Amino acid sequence: MKALKKLMDKARPSFEEGGKLHAFRSVFDGFDTFLFTPNETSQSGVHIHDAMDSKRTMIIVVVSLIPCLLFGMYNAGYQHWLAAGAETFPFWQLLLYGFLAIIPRIVVSYVVGLGIEFTVAQWRREEIQEGFLVTGILIPMICPIETPLWMIAVATAFSVIFVKEVFGGTGYNIFNVALVTRAFLFFAYPAQMSGDKVFVASDHMFGVGSRVDGLTCATPLGQLATSGATDATQAAASMTDIAGDPISLWDMFLGLIPGSFGETSTLCILIGGLLLLLTGIASWRIILSVFAGGAVMSLIAHWCATPTYPASFLTVGEQLCLGGFAFAAVFMAPDPVTSCRTNTGKYIYGFLVGVVAIIIRTYNNGYPEGAMLAVLLMNAFAPLIDYCVVEANVRRRLARGKAARQASPSK
């Protein structure tokens, strides 16, 4: 660590104004503050410094994503072996397969996103913001395993530029960058982002695994949406894994089902969520109210289930475990930049995310994974909710002051 510090200190002068590597000042600065707590003091006013700066926050979010990531790797291998008709599932090989499948996608997403971020930071002579640290790992995790690398690159570039940088960079974006990437992919390349050919890897990865031809397996929600089930038993039977066996609620909770890379396992998401809550990074108000909203809407949908919308036969537990719902609730909705700021607003925002997610999923068979669109929609409304909460508070306090003045008219 000492040697590293010495190296950084020695390199610093050539990056400063007039140095020959000045063009890379923001890159150097980014690495420097990433490794060490900066030793600068504020120039004006009174500041309280906390060790919990945004770099540390981001790192904790990344750490809390690791259970989902590891499970995603295992699941990617598991689905592949299952598709190949294997009887035994060698643990380390499955994990290695998933690892080799996801690493190129993570690398592409980071290289493209950070590349743009570094360039813009240097161009505007600003510090590098660390927002992309989380976004970069979220993007591969919410995409199907078979998404081509160049699509991830295009979508990442699009959303980093048009959702983040044009609004002023990290902390100024209206919409969640990772979700816009997903939405861009979903609308731009629907054949590669939904349907029954993309959620299970069909080819070998750098020599691991084997080639499977004619493989089709949609996500459980995708299967259900096209099943035409007319009652609850048929609906439950229509959701099968790739070998054709029905999926139980326990499978859905554990996550050994086809789906986007990191979002199948509700269990791992909850472990990550617990870490976020214990460290106080995610708002429990939002997470709780997303689940509450989802549960209420699932109950309503289940109560008036019709064969027109097969997803309405799902029980509350199934609705909350399937698809990207839990992932959106824990990692997407509580994003501090794009969600509500006021506490009352957080309840309203979260509840509506849950309700809208289930509405889209249930009543629009074209978009079985509605959680993404629900969060984006509520991102747009978050400032309005905050505004109404603040205004209501102002009005309430004005009325209280007026009442107090009338009660004691002597002065």
Added chain:
Amino acid sequence: MADKISNKQVFFNPFSKDNPVIVQVLGICSCLAVTAKLEPALVMGISVIAVLAFSNVIISLIRNTIPTNIRIIVQLVVVAALVIVVNQLLLAYAYDVSKQLSVFIGLIITNCILMGRLEAFAMGNKPWPSFLDGVGNGIGYAIILIIVGFFRELLGSGTLMNVQVIPPSLYEQGYVNNGLMILPPMALIVVACIIWVHRAYNKDLQEK
């Protein structure tokens, strides 16, 4: 306009400095609707140039006899008549394109650029400058439409003027057309990019 500007400026200003779409932000609606392909965008641009030029001339000719109270109605009647002529011509000579443009030729009547030019220019200027103004603004509008249509068709369908330009070998390697480019929201983003580039080169247009 208070100070007198030359005919040359009247004609050339709308191309860039005073562009109706990217500076005055008028006519955005049709810009979203007709630019999924280059061909309809081109036809729409030509139609607007024709309607705008001739309605400007006609209104300019009768500007001193129009009662102020009903001038909007008179303007609308003139524009509507011209739009019907253009529509009939398209139906006769470019039936397929006119099918693609469907209602949007008719909606030239309500295009903000037309009303804006008639009110702002033709009502107070002689026929010849009005004609130049109409053609200039029409071309300014058409340029943007063509740029947007070019990118949307190229990236969304892989074609230009319905001719395949992205080689099939690229598709075999896994290239896929961007479906979002066909959808109207991308037209807004392409227009926004044009505005971005344009303002970057014209510093005096940048808002503080």
